[in-house]
Structure formats: structure tokens, C-alpha cells
Amino acid sequence: MPVSPVTARPGAGARLAELIRCRTVSAWHGEPDRADVAEAFAAFPGHLERLYPLLHRHLVRETVDGTGLLFRWRGASPLDPLVLMAHWDVVPAPETEKEWADAGWAADPFAGAEVTLAGGPAVRGRGALDDKGALVAVAEAVENLLAAGFTPDHDVWLVFGGDEEVGGGNAAALSELLRERLRSQGTEPWLVLDEGGAVVPSPLPVVDATCAMIGLAEKGQAQLRLTVTGAGGHASYPPPGSPVPRLARALRRVERRPFPARMNGTTAAMLAALAPLASGAAGRALPWITRSGTVAARALGVLGGEAAAMVRTTVAQTRLAAGTANNVLPSSARAVLDCRIVPGQSVQDVVEGIRRRVADPQVEVELIHGQDPSPESPAEDDRFAALGAAVGISWPGTAPVPYLLMAATDSRHFHAWCRHVYRFAPLRMDQAQRASIHGEDEWVSVESLTRGERFQRELITGRGGSWSRP
Numbered sequence: 001m002p003v004s005p006v007t008a009r010p011g012a013g014a015r016l017a018e019l020i021r022c023r024t025v026s027a028w029h030g031e032p033d034r035a036d037v038a039e040a041f042a043a044f045p046g047h048l049e050r051l052y053p054l055l056h057r058h059l060v061r062e063t064v065d066g067t068g069l070l071f072r073w074r075g076a077s078p079l080d081p082l083v084l085m086a087h088w089d090v091v092p093a094p095e096t097e098k099e100w101a102d103a104g105w106a107a108d109p110f111a112g113a114e115v116t117l118a119g120g121p122a123v124r125g126r127g128a129l130d131d132k133g134a135l136v137a138v139a140e141a142v143e144n145l146l147a148a149g150f151t152p153d154h155d156v157w158l159v160f161g162g163d164e165e166v167g168g169g170n171a172a173a174l175s176e177l178l179r180e181r182l183r184s185q186g187t188e189p190w191l192v193l194d195e196g197g198a199v200v201p202s203p204l205p206v207v208d209a210t211c212a213m214i215g216l217a218e219k220g221q222a223q224l225r226l227t228v229t230g231a232g233g234h235a236s237y238p239p240p241g242s243p244v245p246r247l248a249r250a251l252r253r254v255e256r257r258p259f260p261a262r263m264n265g266t267t268a269a270m271l272a273a274l275a276p277l278a279s280g281a282a283g284r285a286l287p288w289i290t291r292s293g294t295v296a297a298r299a300l301g302v303l304g305g306e307a308a309a310m311v312r313t314t315v316a317q318t319r320l321a322a323g324t325a326n327n328v329l330p331s332s333a334r335a336v337l338d339c340r341i342v343p344g345q346s347v348q349d350v351v352e353g354i355r356r357r358v359a360d361p362q363v364e365v366e367l368i369h370g371q372d373p374s375p376e377s378p379a380e381d382d383r384f385a386a387l388g389a390a391v392g393i394s395w396p397g398t399a400p401v402p403y404l405l406m407a408a409t410d411s412r413h414f415h416a417w418c419r420h421v422y423r424f425a426p427l428r429m430d431q432a433q434r435a436s437i438h439g440e441d442e443w444v445s446v447e448s449l450t451r452g453e454r455f456q457r458e459l460i461t462g463r464g465g466s467w468s469r470p
Contacts, residue, residue: 006148008140008453013123013446015051016136017112019088020125022047026089026166029067041067041162044088052139054146059158064177067162068170073142074155075465079187081155082460083178083418085171085194085410086135087164090127091438104440117443124443129433131195133444134425135160137452145457153464154190161410171410179417189418191383193459194411196423197403199395199448201430204307209277212391213403214384215423216266217415219309220341220373221408222350225334226250227364232331241362243333244322250358251317251335257357259313259350261301263293264343267310269379269402271296277399310404313350314340336368340406343373371408374415383420386462394426394455426455 022044028037045063049056059071067089075081093109094100100109107113109126116122127133138158157178161170182188197213228243228250271290278287290296297311308314315337322333339350347370355365378384379402388400405423415421427448436442 006144006150006457008144008450009147012136012140012449012453013114013121015140016123016128016133016444016449017114017125018051019044019047019132019136020112020123020127021110023110024089024127024162025092026163027092029089029163029166044162045069048088048139052143055139055142058146059142065170065173068174069158069160069162070174070177071158071160072155073152073158075152077153078155078185080190081157081182081187082152082463083157083159083189083192083414084138084456084459085159085161085192085414086138087131087161087168087171087195087410088127088135089162089165090130090132091165093126106441109442115443118445121446122443123446123449124441126442128442128444129425129427129429130437130442131164131425133427133449134195134452137426137449138456140449140453141456141460144453145460149468150461151466151468152460153466156460157189159410164410168408168410168413171413175413175416178414189414190420190463191386192411192414192418192421193387194409194414194421194423195425196405196409196411198425198427198429198434199391199398199451200428200434203401204274204278205303206278206280207274208279210395210398210428211274211277211401212388212395212398212424212426213270213401214379214387215403215405215409216269216379217264217343217374217376218405218407218409218412218423219313219343220345220347220371222337222339222341222347222370223368224337224339224351224354225364225366225368226337226358227332227334227366228362229332229364230362231329233329235327235329238329243330246360246362247322247333247335250360250363253359254315254337254354254357255317258315259342259345259353261297261308261311262342262344263297263311264404265376266343266379266402266404267300268293268296270310270404273379273399273401306406309340309406311342313342313345313353314406315354316340341373343376343404346372371412374412374421375419377415377419377421381420383422386459387422387424389462390455390458391426393458394451395428426452 023040028034062070196215275287300307319336323330
């Protein structure tokens with residue numbers, strides 16, 4: 001295939017900064033007193049069109065489910081298309097100077113500030129990593145390829161959701177629409193790529209290497225409500241077994257009996273990929289540990305935190321509610337549990353497991369929302385190899401590693417009918433940056449954006465295409 005040089009446009013950081021200044025906070029969208037947010041959602045597609053004119057000139061854009069954006073880049077064949085996903089809504093952040101300063105932000109989260117961090121130019125603000133930075137990497141790659149006169153061999157679809165942070169209704173509608181269209185052509189996506197893992201230094205304490213953590217699957221989710229009801233009354237003569245202490249006992253039982261650690265295919269593949277990169281005594285033991293799924297699961301479970309979450313269904317106690325006054329016994333008490341389900345278990349398994357741990361018929365356990373874990377995409381085929389090849393060019397010396405994603409993404413709607421769905425944002429994120437997602441001082445380096453653009457460009461062109469004079 002003849003190669004045409006692609007010159008990346010300067011100013012990707014400035015374009016990301018402008019998109020950050022557009023306050024597309026999905027949690028506030030639709031609130032009657034947030035006209036500014038409604039205006040931001042209405043304005044965002046216009047910002048995108050102005051910043052990426054070739055993308056909008058050459059690709060067909062549709063709006064789906066109110067805020068979902070679907071772009072089709074026609075290739076030589078509509079069969080086996082590539083689907084690149086991102087979302088442009090963000091979670092809330094403090095708005096007043098006092099609020100954001102008290103929360104730990106160095107500046108206004110929605111200022112879209114271009115700053116110098118970690119020795120280089122960067123962009124700080126809500127959405128820099130989750131997920132406008134990844135969206136910019138995709139849009140920059142397409143814009144630069146169009147400027148160079150590139151036409152892909154296969155269709156490329158861009159799927160940009162506007163409500164991922166509040167359930168992903170856009171993605172569900174976009175997935176169903178694309179499934180119908182591709183099914184009528186007798187095809188399905190060759191590969192779907194969404195946010196998820198990232199380029200991470202030292203993903204485990206015994207691994208002193210930078211790895212591209214590519215999500216093969218994501219955990220399921222079950223939100224449960226625990227409710228205890230009883231007689232209220234005056235707080236001066238509390239009866240035994242009133243709602244608050246009864247609920248507290250139930251929560252202690254749940255906390256003291258975590259779900260057992262169990263190995264899954266994705267985590268086993270991750271350990272196998274990390275074993276050659278491990279160092280020290282623990283590193284020397286890792287290849288042996290990986291040969292026994294039970295031993296490896298228990299070892300990760302002991303580490304706690306993210307390592308344990310890779311092999312265990314986790315239970316987080318997120319909400320408590322009881323009482324109306326300081327001197328009145330509440331007639332009911334409620335708690336919400338957010339459970340993230342490891343592959344191999346189901347929502348029903350978790351509901352039954354929580355009931356067994358509570359062990360109290362006076363505590364009602366109610367399922368609020370549930371979704372089983374996604375299927376696990378293969379790590380030993382040409383799709384994963386294509387991702388690894390793009391990583392090798394954009395992030396030299398970085399090892400592609402399979403990964404189990406703890407959170408939920410829009411791609412789960414595609415994994416219900418697509419066999420090859422992967423979750424990877426080609427941006428560097430150290431531990432502090434990962435903590436800033438949904439937290440404080442979220443930022444991305446301009447170098448990371450540049451490398452992310454190169455990754456997406458290599459993924460698109462790696463499947464072939466033709467070049468013409470632009």
C-alpha cells in the first residue's frame with residue numbers, strides 16, 4: 001500500500017480545552033434551573049463541527065436519541081467495519097471558586113486551562129481524561145487522515161454518546177440502530193473500541209514497566225437496597241431491634257464476609273502477560289502463581305484495592321438514610337449497596353449472596369438495577385494484535401496487556417451482539433491521574449493526546465486503504 005505522510009495539526013490541546021469549557025454535565029442536563037447546561041448540550045455538536053470541518057464534510061452525521069452522535073466514514077466496503085467510541089458528557093464538578101478550591105481543584109474545573117504539568121504542556125479540566133480527551137484523539141486522527149487524502153478499505157463508524165455518565169441510553173439506541181443496519185448487510189463490527197484501560201506505568205507493584213491495559217471485558221453491576229422497618233417513637237425509650245441498629249448489623253455482616261476470590265479468563269490472561277515483566281522475589285514467583293488460578297486469585301485478593309477487584313465481586317456501601325429528627329426513633333432505615341460482579345457470577349448470584357450474608361428476614365433486600373458481566377473478548381487473535389501494533393507505534397516499548405474493567409462503559413451495549421469489543425483509551429494515566437477521574441484536578445498531557453491520535457490513526461490505516469491527493 002502506498003504510504004502518504006500524515007501531518008498532525010498542531011493545537012489538539014487547545015481544541016480539547018474548548019470542548020472542556022462546554023459544560024456538558026449529564027447529571028444536570030434537563031434540570032429546570034440549568035438552562036446553561038441545556039445550552040452547552042445544544043452547542044457541543046457545533047463546537048465539534050467547527051473544530052473538525054473535514055470530518056463533518058466527508059462523514060455522514062446523525063443525531064440519535066437526543067444527544068447521541070453517529071458518524072459514518074464510507075470505505076471501499078461496508079463489511080466488517082471498525083467502530084470507535086467515546087462520550088462527551090462529564091460528571092459534575094464544583095462551580096464556584098470557593099467550592100472548587102475547597103474540593104482540591106487548582107483552578108476552575110470548566111476553565112479548560114492549558115497549563116504546564118509534569119514538565120510539559122497539558123490540559124486541565126473536567127473531562128480531560130473521561131472522556132473528551134479520548135474523543136479528541138479519535139477526531140484528530142480522522143481529521144488528519146482526511147487532510148492527507150486517505151480512504152479506508154472498510155467503513156469506519158464513530159459513536160459519540162452524550163449520556164454515558166447517567167446510564168448510556170444514547171449508546172443503547174446507537175447500538176440497536178447499528179445492529180439493524182449491519183445485520184441487513186450480513187455483517188458485524190470487525191472491532192469495537194471504547195474507553196476503559198489506559199497506558200499505565202507499573203500496573204502491579206512487582207511490574208516495573210509501562211503497559212497498555214486493554215479491557216477484554218467489564219464487570220457487571222447490581223445496586224441493592226436494604227430496608228428495615230419497625231415502630232418509631234420517642235428516642236427516650238428505644239426498643240430492641242429498631243431499624244437503625246438492625247440495619248447496621250446487616251451491613252457489618254456483609255462487610256465481614258466478602259465474596260470469594262475467583263479467577264476469570266481475562267485476569268488470567270493479564271497475569272500471563274505481566275509475568276515476563278515482573279521483577280524481584282514476587283516477580284519470580286508470579287509465573288508459578290499464574291499456573292494455579294486458585295493461588296493467583298487468592299494472592300490478588302490479599303492485595304486488596306484494584307488488584308482484589310479483578311478477582312472478586314465487590315460490595316460498596318454507598319448510601320444510608322434514616323430518621324427525621326434527633327429525638328425521634330425512625331420507623332425505617334435504608335442502605336444502598338453498589339456491587340461490581342466478576343465474570344463467572346450473575347446478578348442473581350449476588351442478590352442471593354447478599355441475602356445469605358444478611359441472614360435476617362426482617363431486612364428486605366431489593367434489586368434496584370442489575371446487569372451481568374460482559375462477555376470476554378479474545379486476546380489471541382488479529383483484533384488484539386492490531387491494537388498491540390498500534391500501541392507499538394504510538395507508545396514504543398509499551399506492552400499490550402489484557403485487562404478486566406471495573407467500571408461500566410457504553411460499549412457494554414455493543415458487547416451484547418459483537419464478539420470483539422475492547423476498552424482502551426490510548427492516553428497515559430498514572431495512579432494520580434486515574435484517581436482524578438470523577439475526582440479533582442483531572443488533566444491530560446498534550447504529548448498523550450498526540451500519541452493517542454497516532455494510535456487511532458494507526459488502527460484505522462492498519463486495515464488498509466488508499467491515498468489520493470487531498
